[in-house]
Amino acid sequence: xxxxxxxxxxxxxxxxxxxxxxxxxxxxxxxxxxxxxxxxxxxxxxxxxxxxxxxxxxxxxxxxxxxxxxxxxxxxxxxxxxxxxxxxxxxxxxxxxxxxxxxxxxxxxxxxxxxxxxxxxxxxxxxxxxxxxxxxxxxxxxxxxxxxxxxxxxxxxxxxxxxxxxxxxxxxxxxxxxxxxxxxxxxxxxxxxxxxxxxxxxxxxxxxxxxxxxxxxxxxxxxxxxxxxxxxxxxxxxxxxxxxxxxxxxxxxxxxxxxxxxxxxxxxxxxxxxxxxxxxxxxxxxxxxxxxxxxxxxxxxxxxxxxxxxxxxxxxxxxxxxxxxxxxxxxxxxxxxxxxxxxxxxxxxxxxxxxxxxxxxxxxxxxxxxxxxxxxxxxxxxxxxxxxxxxxxxxxxxxxxxxxxxxxx
Amino acid sequence: xxxxxxxxxxxxxxxxxxxxxxxxxxxxxxxxxxxxxxxxxxxxxxxxxxxxxxxxxxxxxxxxxxxxxxxxxxxxxxxxxxxxxxxxxxxxxxxxxxxxxxxxxxxxxxxxxxxxxxxxxxxxxxxxxxxxxxxxxxxxxxxxxxxxxxxxxxxxxxxxxxxxxxxxxxxxxxxxxxxxxxxxxxxxxxxxxxxxxxxxxxxxxxxxxxxxxxxxxxxxxxxxxxxxxxxxxxxxxxxxxxxxxxxxxxxxxxxxxxxxxxxxxxxxxxxxxxxxxxxxxxxxxxxxxxxxxxxxxxxxxxxxxxxxxxxxxxxxxxxxxxxxxxxxxxxxxxxxxxxxxxxxxxxxxxxxxxxxxxxxxxxxxxxxxxxxxxxxxxxxxxxxxxxxxxxxxxxxxxxxxxxxxxxxx
Numbered sequence: 018x019x020x021x022x023x024x025x026x027x028x029x030x031x032x033x034x035x036x037x038x039x040x041x042x043x044x045x046x047x048x049x050x051x052x053x054x055x056x057x058x059x060x061x062x063x064x065x066x067x068x069x070x071x072x073x074x075x076x077x078x079x080x081x082x083x084x085x086x087x088x089x090x091x092x093x094x095x096x097x098x099x100x101x102x103x104x105x106x107x108x109x110x111x112x113x114x115x116x117x118x119x120x121x122x123x124x125x126x127x128x129x130x131x132x133x134x135x136x137x138x139x140x141x142x143x144x145x146x147x148x149x150x151x152x153x154x155x156x157x158x159x160x161x162x163x164x165x166x167x168x169x170x171x172x173x174x175x176x177x178x179x180x181x182x183x184x185x186x187x188x189x190x191x192x193x194x195x196x197x198x199x200x201x202x203x204x205x206x207x208x209x210x211x212x213x214x215x216x217x218x219x220x221x222x223x224x225x226x227x228x229x230x231x232x233x234x235x236x237x238x239x240x241x242x243x244x245x246x247x248x249x250x251x252x253x254x255x256x257x258x259x260x261x262x263x264x265x266x267x268x269x270x271x272x273x274x275x276x277x278x279x280x281x282x283x284x285x286x287x288x289x290x291x292x293x294x295x296x297x298x299x300x301x302x303x304x305x306x307x308x309x310x311x312x313x314x315x316x317x318x319x320x321x322x323x324x325x326x327x328x329x330x331x332x333x334x335x336x337x338x339x340x341x342x343x344x345x346x347x348x349x350x351x352x353x354x355x356x357x358x359x360x361x362x363x364x365x366x367x368x369x370x371x372x373x374x375x376x377x378x379x380x381x382x383x384x385x386x387x388x389x390x391x392x393x394x395x396x397x398x399x400x401x402x403x404x405x406x407x408x409x410x411x412x413x414x415x416x417x418x419x420x421x422x423x424x425x426x
Numbered sequence: 427x428x429x430x431x432x433x434x435x436x437x438x439x440x441x442x443x444x445x446x447x448x449x450x451x452x453x454x455x456x457x458x459x460x461x462x463x464x465x466x467x468x469x470x471x472x473x474x475x476x477x478x479x480x481x482x483x484x485x486x487x488x489x490x491x492x493x494x495x496x497x498x499x500x501x502x503x504x505x506x507x508x509x510x511x512x513x514x515x516x517x518x519x520x521x522x523x524x525x526x527x528x529x530x531x532x533x534x535x536x537x538x539x540x541x542x543x544x545x546x547x548x549x550x551x552x553x554x555x556x557x558x559x560x561x562x563x564x565x566x567x568x569x570x571x572x573x574x575x576x577x578x579x580x581x582x583x584x585x586x587x588x589x590x591x592x593x594x595x596x597x598x599x600x601x602x603x604x605x606x607x608x609x610x611x612x613x614x615x616x617x618x619x620x621x622x623x624x625x626x627x628x629x630x631x632x633x634x635x636x637x638x639x640x641x642x643x644x645x646x647x648x649x650x651x652x653x654x655x656x657x658x659x660x661x662x663x664x665x666x667x668x669x670x671x672x673x674x675x676x677x678x679x680x681x682x683x684x685x686x687x688x689x690x691x692x693x694x695x696x697x698x699x700x701x702x703x704x705x706x707x708x709x710x711x712x713x714x715x716x717x718x719x720x721x722x723x724x725x726x727x728x729x730x731x732x733x734x735x736x737x738x739x740x741x742x743x744x745x746x747x748x749x750x751x752x753x754x755x756x757x758x759x760x761x762x763x764x765x766x767x768x769x770x771x772x773x774x775x776x777x778x779x780x781x782x783x784x785x786x787x788x789x790x791x792x793x794x795x796x797x798x799x800x801x802x803x804x805x806x807x808x809x810x811x812x813x814x815x816x817x818x819x820x821x822x823x824x825x826x827x828x829x830x831x832x833x834x835x
Binding site for chain 1: 439442522523524525526528530537538619620634635638640642658661664665668669672775776777779780781782783784785786787788790791792795796797798808809810811813814823824825826827828829830831832833834835
């Protein structure tokens with residue numbers, strides 16, 4: 018393991034040296050190679066799908082695991098988008114104003130080696146490798162065992178595409194499915210500069226509990242929609258449907274709707290009817306149940322990320338109670354208020370302690386692509402280093418570069 | 427403990443609400459109060475000094491622990507400097523270019539509650555509280571038992587100064603010296619947003635090993651000076667003396683000097699003579715010992731932060747070997763090259779993986795005050811979030827504030 022990680026660390030130095038234009042070229046080579054080798058990648062993917070079926074995985078799981086020509090084209094397009102992004106490395110973030118005559122520049126630099134531990138989705142390998150190479154970071158990829166054949170196929174194609182120009186260890190896939198490997202990775206502080214867990218809450222909690230390597234938490238999304246009393250109710254309903262129903266399995270879908278007491282008897286019947294029609298189960302507080310028919314919500318419901326056609330609904334007495342509720346139960350991902358009152362919005366946007374706060378828009382926009390980042394490494398729910406969608410700049414750090422003429426203190 | 431931390435967390439919300447001008451006023455009130463209560467603070471400090479003497483602490487330790495009128499004036503001046511800094515909170519860091527018609531602003535916000543665990547120095551309480559209030563963060567301070575009386579006196583004065591305008595729990599001192607309290611703090615992720623250990627390597631390693639709260643490592647400084655072959659040798663000697671001798675106990679002092687083979691027979695005799703005169707012991711590699719009289723360096727010497735009148739010296743064969751040596755042994759704090767060769771400097775500044783890289787200046791400049799930050803929370807050797815000296819912006823994070831007109835995906 019040490020040898021593998023050390024080779025990856027050494028390869029990263031080449032990524033800095035070759036410069037921005039060469040790194041961009043590597044990404045186009047990778048995109049072309051994935052296109053040209055679509056058949057072998059899809060073949061490997063069919064083995065993983067076959068195994069998943071034999072192991073009795075759910076259709077939703079198998080769907081997330083599956084590649085086809087269209088999805089592969091999406092991956093290739095994503096890599097080309099990342100290639101075309103402006104370079105971030107070497108950028109002067111700031112010139113400082115020091116006390117003395119020395120000159121201090123704050124310069125953007127790569128982290129070094131980034132390790133991403135992720136579960137089933139096979140697009141993650143290509144997305145992470147593209148963002149890493151663009152930002153002159155080497156990457157260590159540890160995927161779930163369910164996608165191992167697909168991951169090997171994709172990574173081998175990528176390594177082959179770049180091997181004549183750079184040490185291919187810059188993209189390192191952990192090919193063992195032994196879970197002990199994850200434990201080992203979490204201790205390798207001398208080789209890995211940043212660790213990003215992408216996957217289930219269980220995986221993320223495990224990393225938080227055990228990692229000695231600096232990490233960024235991602236993905237837990239207990240998101241809220243608050244319908245304030247001045248809201249345009251048809252807009253509120255439209256956004257509620259989009260944020261809950263369009264893709265319930267994702268982290269930026271909403272899990273709880275908060276409704277102002279003043280409008281509950283106008284809004285809840287609309288919501289109840291529409292959600293019943295869509296097959297969404299409502300878990301309501303006492304006051305909700307006095308307005309519409311629904312399941313009774315427990316305290317636990319408000320902590321739950323359903324990732325399903327289920328939603329908790331709570332009636333609140335104004336913006337202060339809505340903010341308190343959110344700051345207590347939320348995973349600090351994305352929260353929206355529907356309002357026509359600027360004061361309510363100012364209060365909400367200032368006091369809600371989450372990565373993304375929305376006025377009159379769906380939380381589903383919390384996404385690297387939607388934010389204009391090309392692709393994303395993940396969506397951070399940490400406050401340390403980066404928050405919300407993480408693009409290439411979010412996997413960089415900085416150094417101070419200082420020039421003098423012999424100055425001493 | 428939970429109650430104490432929760433009160434601190436609630437008080438932080440007031441710090442945001444009162445706004446920038448009020449926070450600035452609080453700092454001037456604190457500065458005035460420390461001035462007005464100098465006698466009681468110095469009296470408390472004398473008790474700590476007395477105890478330290480009885481416990482047989484070293485003169486250096488007692489010096490670090492001691493306050494006098496001049497040092498207290500320095501603390502008060504520091505608080506006023508921080509008060510006068512431009513505000514960072516609420517600043518729009520960036521307007522994004524999203525795919526859709528929503529408007530996305532990246533806004534600078536406080537972390538929330540910052541906990542600093544520190545050792546003897548009594549100025550830390552006031553410095554941290556000032557930077558925290560300026561940036562709308564509440565702080566939890568856990569100092570060493572040796573300075574407990576002084577810390578209580580300073581914090582009580584600060585709390586008293588602000589209590590008519592804001593909940594004084596915004597500055598919370600842990601008044602117990604039980605070491606178990608530190609263990610407890612390291613688990614309080616629901617109340618503490620950021621933890622900063624300031625002190626010995628032992629303390630920092632303990633935090634890295636045990637903390638569940640996000641933290642930033644600070645202060646370990648195995649710093650290097652590399653005298654490249656084109657260096658102005660009198661400048662190199664002058665900087666070597668400053669960086670090693672002016673204040674050897676600090677983290678930005680150098681611990682190893684690397685000398686190019688080509689100039690070793692010209693530079694080492696100068697260095698040897700000067701350092702002998704100053705009473706600095708040199709631990710030299712084989713090649714150093716062939717040029718000058720010195721102790722023999724072991725592998726361990728190159729890993730050592732002496733914090734003393736001791737230095738390791740190694741002869742290297744050009745800039746590549748110097749960079750490899752630094753990247754292997756350094757704590758990633760501050761490294762300097764003395765050179766007249768732009769290519770050597772470019773290579774050094776790009777490839778050395780440390781927070782601060784210097785050309786022709788002393789590493790002693792790595793300091794919040796020297797960088798123009800007013801004061802500092804600490805000097806980060808992490809790559810995550812902030813690197814090098816940390817001022818008020820380094821204890822902030824950001825959120826995305828998004829406005830739409832009913833947009834859905």
